[in-house]
């Protein structure tokens with residue numbers, strides 16, 4: 097049979113890791129002993145960047161992470177950092193399971209050699225700040241931790257905050273020491289990384305969402321039997337369906353838990369955020385064709 | 395498990411034959427690659443990514459800053475002042491060294507920054523007081539262990555995330571263990587100074603001390619910059635190292651007029667080469683964690699643990715042993731990532747408090763920074779002291795023993811960790 | 821031949837020493853600019869961060885090559901006191917050969933890796949990742965040159981640098 101090793105970066109109990117386990121179960125149900133799946137969560141095989149290179153070099157079959165991590169191999173993957181793409185979850189899946197998403201993912205497979213399967217949603221990113229914030233005006237000029245990726249930086253800047261690039265593992269102490277005034281992350285990460293212990297003001301802005309997915313070496317994937325490929329695609333989509341249900345049912349619970357930890361939640365009107373992002377954002381020219389395509393999806 | 399045995403034996407044989415540590419480790423890894431048929435380019439990948447980390451920049455920054463401060467007359471002024479104030483104590487610079495590390499621990503989250511900063515400043519001073527280079531290097535390496543114990547602490551943050559334990563509670567619980575280590579090391583260094591009859595510098599009159607204080611006012615502004623800058627959110631401790639270099643050049647050049655620009659190229663190359671030497675070892679050893687994972691060693695440990703019928707005491711002792719061995723080859727982050735998920739469920743089933751368990755584990759891994767052959771702190775302080783490795787290794791054995799003794803107390807007296815958070819209602 | 825090796829080697833050592841120092845100085849300045857820019861201007865500088873990362877990698881591996889040439893790599897010298905100088909000299913040749921073996925494999929693997937990531941670019945600066953992993957190839961090639969210089973050249977110049985470099989370990993360095 098075929099052995100598939102899958103690396104991930106989520107902690108052992110995180111929903112990202114559970115989504116990998118769901119995939120494994122579905123695959124085993126489909127293919128029985130013809131397949132052996134080994135999961136390596138919590139960055140055991142290396143950082144996300146290292147895993148991407150391992151997949152590219154053919155020494156790791158697949159990884160489960162956000163498609164944006166392929167941005168250093170293909171510009172299309174960087175659309176992840178663009179603010180206010182998605183109106184809601186349905187819209188997200190209309191894009192990524194529809195023809196536009198397929199076209200973008202096929203381009204990544206053809207030009208960069210990564211096959212992305214089972215695009216999944218793990219929640220919108222929100223702002224978490226050390227000082228009270230209720231509206232767009234309150235985040236103007238605040239120092240917000242950003243990944244060192246231009247599209248993210250452009251989006252945070254467009255919203256009027258000052259992005260500061262700090263390595264992920266230093267974010268907790270950087271917030272605590274006041275090097276930054278906050279972070280923007282999905283709720284699960286805010287809970288998982290325990291950022292709520294050092295910043296108590298949550299602003300529900302839904303400004304971005306990562307596209308999670310199984311990312312495999314395209315040459316390896318094309319070498320699989322048709323039967324295994326079909327099972328793979330089916331199981332990856334099933335994992336994404338599980339993840340969507342999980343996100344729906346858990347967001348309210350996560351919010352409650354955060355409130356119980358003393359986090360103050362504000363839900364501002366998003367119109368002014370969306371308008372400001374649209375007016376002030378400037379993205380790399382290489383991204384623009386993909387941005388236009390995605391924006392055109394109803 | 396056989397893989398680990400092959401790796402360790404090959405490494406020890408080569409290292410004892412005077413093959414450089416990095417090369418010995420690299421050849422042992424090549425042997426594993428040859429026997430088990432692994433993809434070799436991952437060795438290259440891990441070597442570069444292992445040092446591609448911003449916090450490691452602290453090493454050259456602080457070594458360079460100290461070199462500039464030494465050549466600009468800043469260190470002498472401050473150390474003279476402190477020695478005068480502690481003049482009655484024999485070998486006072488050793489005590490100042492431990493104290494400096496406690497102070498730095500309150501600001502920095504990593505041991506690397508502390509070992510570089512305190513070593514570069516105080517190893518030369520300790521040698522002036524009559525300590526051997528090996529002792530000074532070993533003591534500094536041991537004292538820098540306090541860095542990631544007393545908060546802020548990057549290893550405790552990583553444990554908190556993996557184990558889903560309150561990081562605030564871990565931070566509060568870490569104070570007493572950190573202070574215990576500091577006290578134990580101060581007791582050790584003062585008794586060492588008494589036994590070896592190191593001279594006390596003698597306390598001059600208050601008038602003299604007053605003049606020294608005035609003379610070192612600018613130099614004293616540097617720790618102030620540290621506190622204000624780091625606590626005020628101006629910069630992270632790594633960045634502080636770089637700021638400190640420019641600030642020290644400014645004071646040495648403009649205020650004290652003792653710094654000469656002609657020296658700078660040599661200071662730069664020297665600091666760069668010392669860093670390169672340490673980083674090459676770090677680079678090669680970052681491949682080991684990958685070998686451990688792909689060889690399924692975590693699963694082996696898990697099944698061992700499952701089949702052994704252990705009492706809670708035996709379990710905690712086993713944890714100490716496994717993490718100490720792991721600390722020999724693995725950096726604290728991969729060790730935490732790989733091992734905590736294996737041991738934490740068992741710890742919980744034995745009724746061990748996860749906060750207490752976190753401190754035991756992090757302290758264990760920090761001992762890995764000072765035990766030979768691959769302790770990162772030892773590599774840093776040895777390269778600063780510029781003495782043969784064997785002198786540092788021999789001198790480090792009592793320091794390791796002392797910290798292990800404190801570790802045993804903390805392991806078997808959970809209140810050393812849990813009392814303070816309890817008092818604070820966490 | 822031996823003289824040529826030695827004079828190329830001496831030139832390389834000077835250049836490498838300069839590059840290591842210059843890289844460190846550049847990193848210090850870049851990080852200070854980042855701090856200033858973040859705190860006072862509020863502008864992010866991810867490009868500068870990437871450049872300082874590359875410089876640090878090159879500083880490390882160019883420095884490591886220079887250390888190979890000076891026989892200054894960290895060694896566990898537990899047995900040094902107990903060996904006769906005859907054995908010790910032969911041991912040094914063995915160490916050189918072991919180092920060369922390691923460097924040959926490293927060169928092959930580094931080259932393989934550069935082919936794998938050929939397409940990869942650093943997000944903020946657009947610099948190719950060949951520039952990150954190229955440092956490893958440079959280390960292997962330079963290190964092999966210096967080992968060859970010692971093994972085949974056996975020139976006086978090479979010996980002098982090697983023995984002169986071993987001394988500073990015994991007494992205190994420039995900064996004490």
Ligand code: NA
Nearest residue numbers: 499502541546
């Ligand atoms: Na600390």
Ligand code: NA
Nearest residue numbers: 721722762768
């Ligand atoms: Na270690």
